[in-house]
Amino acid sequence: MTSVHGTRKRRTKADGRGITARGAHRGELLHAMLRIRRFEERCVELYSAAKIRGFVHLYIGEEAVAVGVTHTLTAEDAVVSTYREHGHALARGLPAEAIMAEMYGKATGCSGGRGGSMHLFDASRRFYGGNAIVAGGLPLAAGLALGDHMCGRFRVTCCFFGDGAYAEGEFHETANLAALWGLPLLFVCENNLYAMGTALRRHEAQTDLALRAASYGMAAWAVDGMDVEAVERATGRAVESIRGGGGPHFLEMRTYRFRAHSMYDPDRYRDKGEIERWKTRDPIERLTDRMREDAELVDDELAEIEHRVTEEIDAAVAEAERAPEEPVESLLQHVTSARTEVT
Structure with a gap:
């Protein structure tokens, strides 16, 4: 099967020496995470300038999960996401231009400008939302x-x-049916320790989510969600088992969002020291440091990656600025309603 990310190109160092396949792959992972991080940082700027309106939920800090998971999937696999889905969409292969246009509410957006930040959608890439309802995507995935x-x-x-x-x-209904029917379903729980402003320890008696999920009779384990390579290894193992008829699997990605729940959230429920401690485990910095230690990355290469990412995002913003608004005449398209005659 063909990878959703297409053919991988071999990179070379500035001094002309080739690098290992591992180094090249790490470079892809780093590029993908930086792309998500810089895209969302630009969204913060645009939101502050009132270019983007509505709810915006940032993924900053959790990039290793989206990238590590989607790099194990093929174009034929399906992905169902949440309202914090910019990272998932970018990692899945949705063009930055289409996502940014959707953030602007423009007609060229991936959802025609009607969904905005929480409803990114692209059936051609088997990316089925974006879902504003908490847990709403789980039955759809089933x-x-x-x-x-x-x-x-x-x-x-x-x-x-x-x-x-x-x-x-x-979740519990879906987990039960998935295990009962042996469905090829991968549950990826992004445990960032807070359900909006409520700490995990305050809403779950059993905070080991993988242990509890295993009670449904499916394979389940916890993963360091701040390490993209650990995420990729764990997901690869799970996906291989699912394809082989192993039924549903559950991965608890232990991660952390560096920003508040949403752009409207003052973030007064978390200790600032806790946030700073998690930032020392930044997934982008961890991979960058690892690559430097293994002589797989030099400053010029990192600067080149940053330059390519910046160019792509600049182009996406410029295209969104130029894109047309949806015409009023089309507002009733894709709308279904039922009329009841009252007598």
């Missing part, structure tokens, strides 16, 4: 996985959700 299972397709459906969604009934 349906996608059930369809593949019934048709005998060797596909995996990957569903991202947070620790807050874990407490919802939709």
Whole structure:
């Protein structure tokens, strides 16, 4: 099967010496994480300038999860996300231009400008939301996985959700049916320790989420969600088992968001020292340091990656600025309603 990320190109160092396949792959992971980080930092600037409106939930700090997971999937696999999905969408392969236009609410956005930050969607890349309802994507993921299972397709459906969604009934109903029917479903719980402003220890009696998920009879384990290579290894192991008929798997990604829950959130429920301690485990810095130690990255290469990312984001913003608004005449397209005659 073809990777969703296409053919990987071999890079060379500035001095002309080739680098290892591991070094090249690490470079791809670093580029993907930096792309998400810089995209969202630009979104903060645009939001502050009132170019982007509505709810915006940033993924800064959690990039290792989106990148590590999606790099194990193929173009035929499906991804279901949450309202904090910019990172998932970018890692899945949605063009930055289409996402930025959607953030602007423009007609050229990936959801036609109608969804905004929380409803990114691209069926051609099997990216099914973006879902503003907490845990709302879980039953949809089960349906996608059930369809593949019934048709005998060797596909995996990957569903991202947070620790807050874990407490919802939709998770437990979906987990039970997925295990009962042996569905090819990968549960990826992004445990960032807070359900909006409520700490995990305050809403879950059992804070080892992987242990609790295992009670449904599925393979489940916890992963260091701040280490992109650890995420990729764990996901690869799970996906391989699912494709081999191993049924659903659950991965608890222990991660942390460096920013508040949303742009409207004053973030008064977390100790500032806790945030700073987690920042010392920044997934981008960890991979960068590792590559430097292994002589797989030099300053010129890092600067080149940053330059390419900046150029892409600049182009996406410029395109979003130029893009047309949706015409008023089209507002009733893609809208379904039921009329009831009152007598």
